[in-house]
Amino acid sequence: MIEFRRVSKVFRSGEKEIRALKDVNLTVEKGDIFGVIGFSGAGKSTLIRTVNLLEYPTSGEVIVEGKSLAKMSEKELRKAKKSIGMIFQHFNLLHSKSVFENVAMPLILSKGKKKEIEKRVHEVLRFVGLEDKAQNYPGQLSGGQKQRVGIARALVTNPSILLCDEATSALDPQTTRSILDLLKRVNEEYKITILIITHEMEVIKEICNRVAVMEDGRIIEKGSTFDIFAHPQTDTTRNFVRTVVQDEIPESVYPFSPSNEHPGRIFKMNFIGSSSGQPVISKTAKSYDVEINVLFGNISELQGIPIGHLIVELIGTEYEIERALRFITTQNIEVKEVLEDGSQHRVDFERLVGNALHG
Known part of the structure; x- marks a missing residue:
């Protein structure tokens, strides 16, 4: 479903080079809820942004549903991106637009028919539990409600892949749990593959079936969530696991x-x-x-x-x-x-x- 083949990304500022990704190889299977965890600066945000080409790899390939997006024409790329939804840490909502308008925006930009847009927007708002908030504005919503709007907007184009960029790190624990439960429903009911990046091991524990650990632009460990928790192989992974499972003598x-x-x-x-x-x-x-x-x-x-x-x-x-x-x-x-x-x-x-x- 998503395959990273020797992906590297170098940012340049004057004479300075920052190697954000270093020869990353990783496969996310269809139907996975796959988590990528790492400390700040590990490269996880850059990695997820290469999936929909918000960042172009410097070298290597990102294969999505059997195709390399970087090799597509602009027309093919626009079509392919409709199958990739994305939700963000800070919601990225238009504060001058209503909830309905925010969710409808991807369909409006693709020049969908008005009646079809209305029907689809109400469907996804009902799914995320915000149908009664359609005419509200983002400033009238809680953090959890704003993220639900973000999820509805990502779902409105019927994607096969959902990218989550630190989607719960701005939320309190109780709201985080409700958003994670919603993402599980998205995966189960819509059969959508989900790729999550996070620095919170609790998120990995609650929702992911597979996980990769990043450090300094590299994947240092990967496997099933159970195996990573039960048998962590690196110090970095052990430190993450200990934020959820205490296994040391006080x-x-x-x-x-x-x-x-x-x-x-x-x-x-x-x-x-x-x-x-x-x-x-x-x-x-x-x-x-x-x-x-x-x-x-x-x-x-x-x-x-x-x-x-x-x-x-x-x-x-x-x-x-x-x-x-x-x-x-x-x-x-x-x-x-x-x-x-x-x-x-x-x-x-x-x-x-x-x-x-x-x-």
Whole structure:
């Protein structure tokens, strides 16, 4: 549906060059709600603007529904752009025009028939819940209502793709949730592919089925939303995930404080799916000669699947700790050891056995 092939974008100001995009390769499949997340300056806004050629790539290609827009004639491009709707962070409404006129504008500019325009505008206003606001002006609307007008305007041309440029970052949390619910309906009922850019991981968690993480103009990680949350591979991604899912020991109970003596070893356990509801820690404590000190834990839900994080201290002999850990890992639980410098490493059973034999 949307394919970025080695896309780069360079902005020039005098002798200075800014490489906003660097050899980006990415595919958004038909029907996806695909999120692109990154900090300010990562290149995500530039990326989304290449889809409808608000920004032309310096090199590479953006393929939309099998065609490269950059290679089209002006007439072909105008037609193709009708299939790409866009909503913006700050709404981009004409304040001198009514809600009806704002939504109708794309159809008026394409010289549609008056009756057909009226019918279509009322359809999309009804869909976004603003039919009774048709004659109001943007200054009379709340932020959430303004964004609904923006969504209606984007839908009025019956697009197959909807681009969302930080569409919720100017809204409060409750309004953000309602807009995200509306976008889900757009995807489900109109079968529209949605590409969202955001710096809010909560938005990715709530609505997206796939996600790419950008940093310094590059895609540094991509995959299903579940996999990105459950197994982030880069520090940047882990930092984003932690804004939604807390999986670190709070400093107030951090075990390596000089004022505390912790004779045991610290392990982080990730529970996914059915393992989140199992009494694994209780079984371990009963079956093996180890003391278990729970330092931190939580459970969150992602796309209907529970994900749990637990940080524990195991106290006992190396042999008993090794036996306990082997049991825990057979329960579909990922285990990493937390070292004194805060780094995390997968459990090395060979080292555990070696320590036990020589202890």
